[in-house]
Amino acid sequence: DGGITQSPKYLFRKEGQNVTLSCEQNLNHDAMYWYRQDPGQGLRLIYYSQIVNDFQKGDIAEGYSVSREKKESFPLTVTSAQKNPTAFYLCAIGTEYSNQPQHFGDGTRLSIL
Amino acid sequence: AQTVTQSQPEMSVQEAETVTLSCTYDTSENNYYLFWYKQPPSRQMILVIRQEAYKQQNATENRFSVNFQKAAKSFSLKISDSQLGDTAMYFCAFMKHVLSGGSNYKLTFGKGTLLTVNP
DSSP states (O other): OTTEEEEOSEEEEOTTOOEEEEEEEOSOOSOEEEEEEETTTEEEEEEEEEETTEEEEOSSOTTEEEOOSBTTBOOEEEOTTOSOOOEEEEEEEEOSOTTSOEEEOOOEEEEEO | OOEEEOOOSEEEEETTSOEEEOOEEEOSOSSEEEEEEEEOTTOOOEEEEEEETTOOSOOEETTEEEEEETTTTEEEEEEOSOOGGGOEEEEEEEEEOOSSOGGGOOOEEOOOEEEEEEO
């Protein structure tokens, strides 16, 4: 989706390192979401933010942190406390329309070296 | 809390044939929305079809249609005239109705069904 940019597309982490995944949007939407996708697990919500300077934990927040200093940006940090970080990470923005509730970015694949 | 169950981890179908993917959900809400998303090998999430719970008529989008059974809490997706480009993961998703809109449109996803269309 042209309005949401996730970077990088592929990311590698060494054991014990923190890494930050970027999610930027130019659609001026308030709500942003981070999901984790594992094989056979579907999409699970990590964190979400409904407004600048505010965010809430999702279902699997342990080992992750976020910030929302600007409306356009919602970066996700995978900390060394996350013991199994290898996964595909999707960022989404919330729309104003219930019939198309979220637009998704193209994702970041995180792997452990 | 809502749960969404997709009981078929994998399915396959021959090109031009019809296939039905199953989805059941559990909720105490009366007003809600249901969605089917497609995730092709490119990993992009694409909205395929949506259904409002208050509508009795089943949604249809070209070759895609749903069978929505509210009492049974069932929401299956039928793909007619399957094409090779339909090969993808398909996710069923639930969203409860909220009054305030966009910021509260949280989705609950099933675990997905991998559909392979064979030539």
